[in-house]
Amino acid sequence: DIQMTQSPxxxxxxxxxxxxxxxxASQDISNYLNxxxxxxxxxxxxxxxxxxxxxxxxxxxxxxSGSGTDFTFTISSLQPEDIATYYxxxxxxxxxxxxxxxxxxIK
Amino acid sequence: EVQLVQSGAEVKKPGESxxxxxxxxxxxxxxxxxxxxxxxxxxxxxxxxxxYPGDSDTRYSPSFQGQVxxxxxxxxxxAYLQWSSLKASDTAMYYCATVGVGAPGGHFDYWGQGxxxxxxx
Numbered sequence: 001d002i003q004m005t006q007s008p009x010x011x012x013x014x015x016x017x018x019x020x021x022x023x024x025a026s027q028d029i030s031n032y033l034n035x036x037x038x039x040x041x042x043x044x045x046x047x048x049x050x051x052x053x054x055x056x057x058x059x060x061x062x063x064x065s066g067s068g069t070d071f072t073f074t075i076s077s078l079q080p081e082d083i084a085t086y087y088x089x090x091x092x093x094x095x096x097x098x099x100x101x102x103x104x105x106i107k
Numbered sequence: 108e109v110q111l112v113q114s115g116a117e118v119k120k121p122g123e124s125x126x127x128x129x130x131x132x133x134x135x136x137x138x139x140x141x142x143x144x145x146x147x148x149x150x151x152x153x154x155x156x157x158x159y160p161g162d163s164d165t166r167y168s169p170s171f172q173g174q175v176x177x178x179x180x181x182x183x184x185x186a187y188l189q190w191s192s193l194k195a196s197d198t199a200m201y202y203c204a205t206v207g208v209g210a211p212g213g214h215f216d217y218w219g220q221g222x223x224x225x226x227x228x
Contacts, residue, residue, distance in 0.1 A: 001169060034214040036152075043202055043221055044144075044152060049214035056209065087152055091213025094166045096142065096154040 002026050002092055004099035012107040019075040021102045023088035028068050032091050035064055035073045038101075039084045047086075048073065080106060109133040111141075111203050111219035118225045119193050126189035127222045129203030134217075136184040137161035140206035142215055143177060143188045147199045157206060158186055193226045200224075 003026040013019050023033065031051040036044040046055045048064035051071060061076045075082055083106055088099040114128040129141065142157040156167040160179040167177070179186045186203055201222050204215035 032213055034212075036215075038152075043218040044204075044215070045218070046214055046216050049210065049216070050212050053210070055216070085151075089152075089154075089215070094140075094157065094213075095168070096157070096213065098144075098152040098154060101151045 001095070002029060002090055002097050004088055004090055004097050006088055006099040006102050008102060009100065010103040010105070012105045013078050014107045015078055015080060017078045019078050019082075019104060021073045021086055021088075021104075023066075023071045023073065023099050025069045025071075025090055029090045029092055031067045033064075033066065033071045034089045034091075035062075036087045036089065037082075037084045038087065044087065075104075078104075078106070109205065109208055109217045111205065111217055113201075113203060113219040113222045116223040116225070118227070120228055121193055121195055121226055123193050123226075124189070124191050125193055125224065126187050127201060127224065129186045129188075129219050131184045131186070131205070134205070134208050137181050139208050141179070141186045142204050142206055143175075143186075144202045144204060144215070145171075145199045146202065146221075155188070155201075160184075160186065193224075195226050195228075197224060198226045 005024045033051045035048040038044040085101045085103045140157045143155040145153045155171040156177045158165045158177045160181045203219040205217040209216045
């Protein structure tokens with residue numbers, strides 16, 4: 001099984017701050033890495049797929065990068081509506097794994 | 108518009124069986140995998156398995172293999188997740204989601220609203 005780690009597990013930042021979350025896979029997954037946002041009581045929402053592709057309708061302040069085992073998710077300017085938990089997710093040969101999540105709060 | 112509509116909340120006793128559903132519309136139901144994801148109270152997302160409704164090819168996470176059964180009825184565009192004998196530890200929110208409808212790839216792009224399953228004596 002491919003394991004995913006995320007850091008930090010939680011963070012507090014001010015409105016307008018740049019926020020960065022990292023995700024690491026236990027083995028090379030090329031660019032097969034996706035990012036989701038989940039707000040309390042809601043279903044997850046796809047933000048970034050295949051490491052760096054912005055899902056249609058997602059604001060451009062969200063971005064992703066990386067390949068192989070190390071990936072980064074960035075919010076360029078944190079907004080109040082970005083308060084949520086963010087998950088990375090890998091896929092390999094029809095097996096999927098989510099990272100443990102990063103909870104983002106406003107300071 | 109792609110939509111996944113899940114069945115309503117369930118309250119069951121340990122040992123009972125259960126089958127929850129996820130009805131797809133607005134896309135070719137038989138042409139895309141559908142996955143199931145568990146979220147236990149206050150916890151993260153766990154991938155359970157996926158099914159290709161076109162031929163019912165099914166893959167499970169090792170953590171859920173043998174614990175649940177995933178199926179689909181393509182005639183009514185509906186996927187299912189079932190348990191034969193529930194445990195209190197099955198208490199969770201369960202989501203279905205399509206895989207790569209909007210663009211090819213292994214991402215869950217459309218999600219159901221979730222089905223809350225509560226197992227308690």
